[in-house]
Amino acid sequence: MAAFEKLLSPITIGSHTLPNRVILPSMGSNLADGQGNVTPAMLAYYRARAAGRPGLLVVEAACVHHSGKVIDRNFMAHDDALIPGMAKLAAAVKEQGSLPILQLIHGGRNAHPRLVGEAMAPSALRGPTSHATPRAMTVIEIEAMIQAFARAAWRAMEAGFEGVEIHGGHEYLVHEFITPYANKRQDAYGGDLKRRARFAVEVIQAVRRAAGPQALISFRLSGDDHVAGGMGPEEAAATAKLLVPAGVDLISVTGGVYETPSMVVPPVPVPPGVHVAAARRVRQAVEVPVAGVGRIRNAPEAEAALEGLDMVAVGRAFVADPQWLNQAAQGGGGGVRPCIGCNQGCIDKVLFGAPISCVSNPWVGLEVQAEQLKPATKPITAVVVGGGLSGAEAATTLGRLGHRVVLFEAEEELGGQVRLACLPPGKQEFRGMIDFYRQALSELPNVEVRLGTKATVGAVCKINPQAVVVAAGSEPILPDLPGAGDAPLVTARQVLSGEVEVGYKVAVMGGGNLGSEVAHYLATRGHDVCIIELGLGIGNDLGPARRYHMRRELAKYKVRRYIRAKVRRLFENKVSFLHTRPDGSRQLTYVEPVDTFVSALGAKPNEKLFLALEPKVNAIFLVGDAMSPAGLGQAAAEGLRAALEINRLAEEGALDAPPKGPAC
Template sequence: MKESGQRALFYLASLEGLLYIDYNYPFFYVGIDEMGREKEQVEYKRLFSPIEINGMAVKNRIVEAPIQLAYCKDGHVNERIKQFYIERAKGGVGLIIAGGCRIDDYGYSLDMMSLRADDDIPGWRAFTDAVHGAAPDVKLAVQLYHAGRYAKQKNTGKEAWAPSAVFSNYTRETPRAMTVAEIHEVEEKWAEAAVRAKKAGFDAVEILGSAGYLICQFLSPTTNLREDEYGGSWENRCRFPLAVIRRVREAVGPDFPVTIRITGNAFIPGATDCSDAVRFAKAAEEAGVDAINVTGGWHESIVPQITGDLPRSGFSYLAAAVKAAVHIPVMASNRNNDPDVCEEVLALGRADMICLGRPLLADPEWPSKAAEGRQDEIRRCLGCNQGCLARSFFGRPVECLINARAGREYLYQTPKAPGTRKKILVVGAGPAGCEFALEADKRGHEVTIWEQSGRIGGQLHLACAPISKGEFRTLIDYYEAMLKKRAIRVELSHTAVAEEIRSGGFDEVVIAAGAVPRALPIKSTGKIPVVLSGQVLSREVMPGKNVVVIGGGAVGCEVAQYLADRGSLSAELLKFLMKERAESIETITALLNTSSRSVSIVEMAQKIGNGFDPGCAGPVLRDLKRLGVKKYTSSKVRELTDTEAVLETEGESGPAELRIPCDTVVVCVGSICNRGLYEALAGSMEHVHIIGDAEKIGKVMDAIRQAVDLAEAM
């Protein structure tokens, strides 16, 4: 540790440039952009300007997009969903669109909101009163939802209704084609639910016409095979969607705001595209909607919609196409996690409002922090989908990797009063250590962090290297900003030893020392280097042309993807070649879909890809196929020669030997808990705790949850 007044400087290299830390308790951090220039605080004049939707005054252009939260048992209000939305309302958003909300007994999912009957009104009236009471200047809408063929029979107990009996790759079920009478019934159910929403105190309603749900199914020729007046021509396929709009408008009256969320491009061959979205948007405006919310594709689309594979605000071009065709406000959706980018979308005239779904799950105060010039304090959504989408696949309540309170706000309404101010040592400045330090400091304790390396962040520095994981870098930025703001003492390059800790006078010690990678002994001549995944992702080691990755779990697949992609066409060069028309489209496509690096994955199990969260493996596995990554399952590396990896693999007639060219081996076979310091202290000190990977190998989400819960208990 440096003496008071003495200066220690640390420079951290990253993909985003140089980060400069002047560490002299408390340390000082200056944000640097990708070109090495100091960032200026942006004033978001457009983002925080008011707007009207059919007479409804919205204080800013930020809209909380609906997410299926799975918080409502049998569709009823409870403290969990109420406190969730109260926190977002207090965070400064202009308009909240809650939902989805079921309208009947056929097109819904488990544990979603319900306005299917009049007896639902009182509960939701109490909900809207509570949200409006907490933030009177925030407007509150509800999304009225019908899933059509995306409804699962195991949830509803009934066959799903759809325009036609077309098998759903999403539910793995085939729905029943609706009769004309049933079509009219659903139109009425939508209108009746809109009236109930109005009576329940909502300020507006949104009709769900996106993501591949019922309205999309009628519009698309891939799912609408009808031969009556509701199928065939474009006009016929629009008949039901437009009838829903007209009935809702008629039911709520001319002065009640009605919006619709539409798919800007289904990203499914033969389905609707952007030109169809524009045509439908114009018809929807004429039918009576007051604003249009534009999203990306369907649940069945293989094009990523909300993961980190999609660039920030990547689908705003779809909103721009709709905005150019209509005269009502247009909202842009998907991956709007950065206020700078959101302001630019508005500045470019691509949309009138910006939808934030998961970014407000990650940080309810995103709007107020942006408005107050505290952008560096925003917990930006990582696009990881581990706590939201992955959980929704199993009907589990939505949570968030970086916000342990998301969906658990109701548990913290009566915070435990902090006891005596404690002197706490945290060993390790990875996500578990940093999160605990911030939470414990918030509770009034004196916290010191000892970090063995020269930077905070731990494994996050490696996590942000693979494709689609770049947003993980922003979590490090957040911790740096908040540790500075809270003036928490961080001692870098400080190796903790048991004797120093025992004599340090600490009331509590938290070991968050992370894990160490598991090595793998391989018989070798020594000519081929055997390295760890972290050495590759940190660019400490530059693998050659023929790389063997041992381990086909999530880490191994991402490392293989990263290495193969590094041998492919870069985004910058792709733009240059396209802009200059320097090569033919065929040549560019070939360059984009091949790699000059030959990568092979060797996995002992029968398949690769184990360990991914649901919904997250697809883009990685498709990239491995696109870039020609070879996969050897039921195999292991028996030895290394000077130029080859010798594999023992299971063939059709039993074990077989296979030799493949190799100049680098990357080992991705897991990690080992770094428990040594904890075990050295546990028998001789009271109040020693262990969290994160130091205790049990897990995910960042597990580490952050542990850290918050432990801090709350102190």
């Protein structure tokens, strides 16, 4: 208790006393159905998070009106028919010991026109995500929307939620009224701060009347828009002073708008607690509890953030491992799957319509299966080749189910490509995934890890496994270009691993995730770097927040970027490429001098061992980069799927037959 004394201490908010100072904030899951109803997957997902015992659990943003949908499977609270499903969700959270409130939202100009038709907003300003211009709301529409928030709050209370949170940040409708960046009205709902805040004040008042005096009402406030013409910390504090008398019990301070996505959901390497300072400024202005947020990853960071604040909101850490808080309360902390701040599964995929997932924890979104899974009754012997994310997850899952596992890893350390992924600036915390698997595997007596041991057909067959998972990774691609044989050409992996010396002037071929990161890595070490990319932009395979941050970093370090550029030839000290201009005209361009060429053009699967073993083994699975190089996004998930399929086959007795091929 002493280590996290404030974090684990109770707090009273309104008429509710919470056992600790931790909030699980609203995070969209895309687990609702197409009509916005609760699904079994959504119930299981929230049961798992609530079992982690956050004092306050804010269920993901529920749209108060059909015109406010942002994503395909937005949770909805706009119709009485949704109350039974909402009630199941509230009950599921309460059963695990957390206090549930429901976040209410309208997307405003960021509602997707494909889902809602013409969007509505305070002013007719083009939406940064919808790329459409909304209709400026009339006063009658404003009054109707206030009542939509009130009716949604009433539904939440009818369903058994203990309160609601009004989303007043991130450039959604309520925030669009408050911030001068999005509100250009000159009537009673625009102009000075008091008039811009009027919509929010009237929403709070209506919600309080509908929800009742005992309801916990939270307001998510933008403490800093981080955009020119937006709201800063001082105006946020002044806004909070206007909102509290309307009926707010708690203010949760966030930041950023869609034009500054790395502030909305801060990715690695944005520092932890990025919005805490703004929250402290708000706390100085009001007498109600205030919560801070912003890439807070663990209990020590959460405890530190509480200085000058009352509560701390921790989102992605609860996605990666719902048990992190329980572990901290019990004096542990080891064995927790870390949030690495990549945003790939929890943010990027959700924004593009897929269910929530997690690079670090492949069980996210599969909580129904996790609840139904039981220890193996027919344990078998399995071999896993490769100790990267895919192989380590396969071995961990099989081991935890009770199967005997032998894991071969050619290097002296687990991790595979993660060992390189954690080398670029700000990505050191990716190593947390290696630490997790190292500890998890060391705790399984039925799993043997053979480090520094290359798997061969003979070595695998000697174990006589009933199933094999090949996660042998991939090999980088070197371009087949004229002059490549005589040029100082190396791969991005060689650069990051320190295998090669790199000259001062560097040309990186390929401007995706890998190329951007190796260019950034070299630029921060004083090299003069350019990127040559065939596509239309740099970092286009990154999600919005990481792409925005990476492009800013490359500009900061003066990395020259050539897009729509096809490399034609390498020379000893220069490169030629065909550059297509925006008007469609083309020009043969040279960059010189170049001391080192770096290939970041992808990789090819290493499937040789799989092909050799396939005729000899009853059940064999190719996963990760060995199947199709695709980065870290699906690596652990593919290892998990292979392990679950092996377990299913074993339980059905399908792996009892002798090997199908000749003896090794």
